[in-house]
Structures are given as structure tokens and as C-alpha cells.
Amino acid sequence: MHQKNRMVSIFLLCIIHTNLSESQQPHKNNVIPPVYNYSPVVTTLKLQQSLFASKLIIIPIILSIALCAQKRNIFQMITHYPFTFLALSFFTCNYFIDTICKYQQINQALNFFIFSQNINCYILSIMAIKNTMKHIHEIDQTLFDEDEFFYTIKQNTGHSFHELEIFTFELINSSLHSINNLCLDINKIDMGEKIYLLFKDKISIEHVLLLSKNNQELHADLLQFSNNPHQEYKQLTTKICTLLKRHINSFI
Numbered sequence: 608m609h610q611k612n613r614m615v616s617i618f619l620l621c622i623i624h625t626n627l628s629e630s631q632q633p634h635k636n637n638v639i640p641p642v643y644n645y646s647p648v649v650t651t652l653k654l655q656q657s658l659f660a661s662k663l664i665i666i667p668i669i670l671s672i673a674l675c676a677q678k679r680n681i682f683q684m685i686t687h688y689p690f691t692f693l694a695l696s697f698f699t700c701n702y703f704i705d706t707i708c709k710y711q712q713i714n715q716a717l718n719f720f721i722f723s724q725n726i727n728c729y730i731l732s733i734m735a736i737k738n739t740m741k742h743i744h745e746i747d748q749t750l751f752d753e754d755e756f757f758y759t760i761k762q763n764t765g766h767s768f769h770e771l772e773i774f775t776f777e778l779i780n781s782s783l784h785s786i787n788n789l790c791l792d793i794n795k796i797d798m799g800e801k802i803y804l805l806f807k808d809k810i811s812i813e814h815v816l817l818l819s820k821n822n823q824e825l826h827a828d829l830l831q832f833s834n835n836p837h838q839e840y841k842q843l844t845t846k847i848c849t850l851l852k853r854h855i856n857s858f859i
Contacts, residue, residue: 649720652716652720662706663706716782716785720782722778723775723782727778728819730772731818732829743837756844763852764852765852813833
């Protein structure tokens, strides 16, 4: 079993490395590395949410129709078979209550997962900004001050970047755990800490542009940064830090 898990991990790392390496080529920048792509999980959770919401609408309708159409037979059952009627009522109410609970659990898991991935997107955006500026300075044969960059993050968020990374890891793991507890058949890739640490220096602005496509404001800012990094990077870094701080404060 352990040997199988190791083989799967090696296989995933090879796929991720291939995708990240290919992302350096301009014509392949429209591919999101699987380890960062969480859209299928959100889509499946929303489908499950819609399914249980439909049940909550359909069940009362069916019961109402049955009550109107079979009113006489239902009263006869209550009179002649009270225990049977009570048993049927119990199982029907129990099923309806279970459906409500399941819907609420899916809704909470979905919101928590989206929240964790929003935080994750901000962290990846910060890394993409840093990687982009570092690459530009290397081309210009100048030194990019990473210490100053990370000090700016700490100054604007109140937390070091390492602390923010740990917080993000814990959020993602907790959100995936909550999904597992729902016993839903959802295929998901857990962006583990080791994978992130291994490839975070290769995260490009193209990756986060694709990941942020549902966040119009962030996407527009990242696009503006990609067109004019020298002028936009300080302002964008400060803005992302502000968003991070606001989200963390709302969570705490």
C-alpha cells in the first residue's frame, strides 16, 4: 500500500513538473497545472448542492399532491393502521431532515473550500509577482531585493509570508477534510505543502491569471501588472496584502 502511494506521488510530481516547465513556453501558458486547478471540485460541489436543493423542493410538492389525491385513503390508514402511518411518517420526516442537513453541510463545505482557494490564489499571486520581478531583474542584470518585498507583505498584513503559507496549508487541508466527511465522490488534487514548496518559484503570472478568472477585480489588476510590471508591482502587492488581511480577519 505504501509502495503504491509513493508511486502515485512520484507520478503526480512528474505531471506537475511537466506542466510547470511547459508553462514557460508562451504558446502553452493557457494550461493550469492540475495541482492548482480547483474548478472541477467547485463545479461538482455546486452540482451536489443543486441536487439536494431540488430534493428539498420536490419532496414537499410530492407530499402535498399525495395528501390531496389520497386524502381519504390516508385518513383510513390513520384510523385502521396507526402504527404503519406513524412509521411511514417517521421515515419520511427523517429523510427530509437528513436532506436538509446534507444540503447545509455541502453549502458550508463549498463556502469554506472557495474561501481557502481565494486565500490560496492571493498567496500564489504574491509568488507570481515575486518570480516575475526577479526574472525581470535578472534580465536587466540587477538585484531584486526579496527581503524588502517580503517585509512589505509583513508590514501590510501583520504576518510574515511564511506564516501566511502555513495558514493557507491548514485552510486547504481542513476544507478538503470537510469534503471527505461528506462522503461525496469528488476527484480533487490536494496541493500539499511539499509540492507547493517544490514548485512555488516556478509559478508564473500566466498561471494566476487563469486561476483568478472568476475574480474580475484581481484578474484585471494582474493583467495590468503583466503589461507593466515595473510600474504596477508595488501597488498590486499592497492591494493583495490588503485583501489577504481582510479575508483572514473575517475568518478569525
